[in-house]
Amino acid sequence: MVVSRLSLYLRELRQLVREGRSTVSSSQLGKMLGVTDAQVRKDLAYFGHFGHPGIGYRCDELIAEIRRILGTDRQWIVTMIGVGNMGRALLRYKGFAEQGFRIVAAFDTDPRIIGTKIEGIPVYNPDQLRDVIRQQRIQLGMITVPAPQAQHAADQLVAAGIAGIVNFAPVTLSLPEKVGLVGVDLTTELEQLAFSVANRNSKR
Amino acid sequence: MVVSRLSLYLRELRQLVREGRSTVSSSQLGKMLGVTDAQVRKDLAYFGHFGHPGIGYRCDELIAEIRRILGTDRQWIVTMIGVGNMGRALLRYKGFAEQGFRIVAAFDTDPRIIGTKIEGIPVYNPDQLRDVIRQQRIQLGMITVPAPQAQHAADQLVAAGIAGIVNFAPVTLSLPEKVGLVGVDLTTELEQLAFSVANRNSKR
DNA sequence: TCGTGTGAAGTGATTCACAGCG
DNA sequence: CGCTGTGAATCACTTCACACGA
Numbered sequence: 001m002v003v004s005r006l007s008l009y010l011r012e013l014r015q016l017v018r019e020g021r022s023t024v025s026s027s028q029l030g031k032m033l034g035v036t037d038a039q040v041r042k043d044l045a046y047f048g049h050f051g052h053p054g055i056g057y058r059c060d061e062l063i064a065e066i067r068r069i070l071g072t073d074r075q076w077i078v079t080m081i082g083v084g085n086m087g088r089a090l091l092r093y094k095g096f097a098e099q100g101f102r103i104v105a106a107f108d109t110d111p112r113i114i115g116t117k118i119e120g121i122p123v124y125n126p127d128q129l130r131d132v133i134r135q136q137r138i139q140l141g142m143i144t145v146p147a148p149q150a151q152h153a154a155d156q157l158v159a160a161g162i163a164g165i166v167n168f169a170p171v172t173l174s175l176p177e178k179v180g181l182v183g184v185d186l187t188t189e190l191e192q193l194a195f196s197v198a199n200r201n202s203k204r
Numbered sequence: 205m206v207v208s209r210l211s212l213y214l215r216e217l218r219q220l221v222r223e224g225r226s227t228v229s230s231s232q233l234g235k236m237l238g239v240t241d242a243q244v245r246k247d248l249a250y251f252g253h254f255g256h257p258g259i260g261y262r263c264d265e266l267i268a269e270i271r272r273i274l275g276t277d278r279q280w281i282v283t284m285i286g287v288g289n290m291g292r293a294l295l296r297y298k299g300f301a302e303q304g305f306r307i308v309a310a311f312d313t314d315p316r317i318i319g320t321k322i323e324g325i326p327v328y329n330p331d332q333l334r335d336v337i338r339q340q341r342i343q344l345g346m347i348t349v350p351a352p353q354a355q356h357a358a359d360q361l362v363a364a365g366i367a368g369i370v371n372f373a374p375v376t377l378s379l380p381e382k383v384g385l386v387g388v389d390l391t392t393e394l395e396q397l398a399f400s401v402a403n404r405n406s407k408r
Numbered sequence: 409t410c411g412t413g414t415g416a417a418g419t420g421a422t423t424c425a426c427a428g429c430g
Numbered sequence: 431c432g433c434t435g436t437g438a439a440t441c442a443c444t445t446c447a448c449a450c451g452a
């Protein structure tokens with residue numbers, strides 16, 4: 001709800017800073033993302049008083065605040081379970097490190113890649129999962145294994161004491177309440193698009 | 205809102221069919237996805253009367269209905285703009301084809317890969333984009349180019365007459381109203397997870 | 409004057425509860 | 431009896447409108 005938009009505000013704010021802007025108003029920020037100015041103000045005011053009446057929001061200040069709210073002002077240590085096509089692509093993606101997500105270990109059952117490094121990240125045998133996660137203080141896991149193995153992978157991560165999981169496999173995982181979960185299903189996204197295109201008459 | 209859950213129902217229904225189930229009740233389906241039974245019924249009844257009082261929903265019947273609603277009962281012809289790590293991973297992903305999304309062409313500026321095929325899909329020079337899209341009747345595009353090039357890629361797709369875009373680049377695209385748009389930002393997803401973990405006390 | 413923060417009003421989505429059907 | 435479909439009630443989110451600060 002609110003939080004999902006904070007990430008987007010953050011993205012736009014970084015863009016503004018790159019362009020040399022130092023302040024921005026709620027209506028400008030809103031226009032960039034297709035939301036109303038009132039929405040932007042409500043979202044931001046929900047977590048504190050970050051604006052300056054008559055001025056707007058100072059970009060660098062607001063970036064710092066949002067990062068603090070999201071918890072991305074500190075570093076998160078991440079592991080990847082499954083080094084197939086998707087896993088490999090994500091390991092090579094630079095964007096995570098830029099936002100403070102440091103992938104330090106990957107796991108896969110394929111003996112041909114165990115022991116190798118991808119983009120400097122070592123690939124381990126899954127039977128070392130518990131040890132590696134504890135020794136390296138890994139907090140988050142990304143699951144990119146095939147659907148049938150995803151629940152098992154998740155169970156192992158939970159058993160090793162992980163705090164949160166991003167699941168890319170197209171299945172619903174069941175996890176204990178205390179573990180955070182975000183699901184990303186690319187097929188679902190395409191289906192959404194198909195619907196929105198097939199019913200363009202109604203709404204965006 | 206409703207539609208985003210339809211995809212998930214569909215996913216669970218396919219799973220049920222694989223397990224040999226022929227009918228399912230709203231409460232069973234809801235439990236699998238963590239929503240209430242009333243929610244499931246409201247969602248499904250919104251598009252028609254698919255249930256059988258006293259019985260539940262017939263899985264195969266409901267699958268067909270949801271596919272028809274989403275527009276995935278027919279095939280969609282898709283192109284990929286950007287054949288870097290992410291693009292390559294998605295080209296190799298089998299899940300799209302299974303749900304009726306057929307990727308028939310890819311585009312990239314790297315001369316070393318133009319003219320090659322990846323998973324049977326030819327990689328073209330972007331200057332052929334308009335022609336290829338028209339000749340092959342391509343309807344949807346997936347953008348996996350670096351952020352600074354994403355808007356340009358989107359503009360070209362729109363100019364070529366595409367109906368919808370999935371954008372994986374971490375920028376907000378501005379498109380004409382008539383073109384469908386779904387954005388997937390992996391960093392945003394991780395930020396969501398970070399927040400949910402950092403504030404586990406409040407809610408899931 | 410410009411632009412925030414915020415009650416109040418409005419809109420939309422979710423849950424409740426139950427009539428009705430197989 | 432089990433389970434759907436659905437009005438009514440509740441809850442959440444969004445927009446409006448304006449007081450107030452720089």
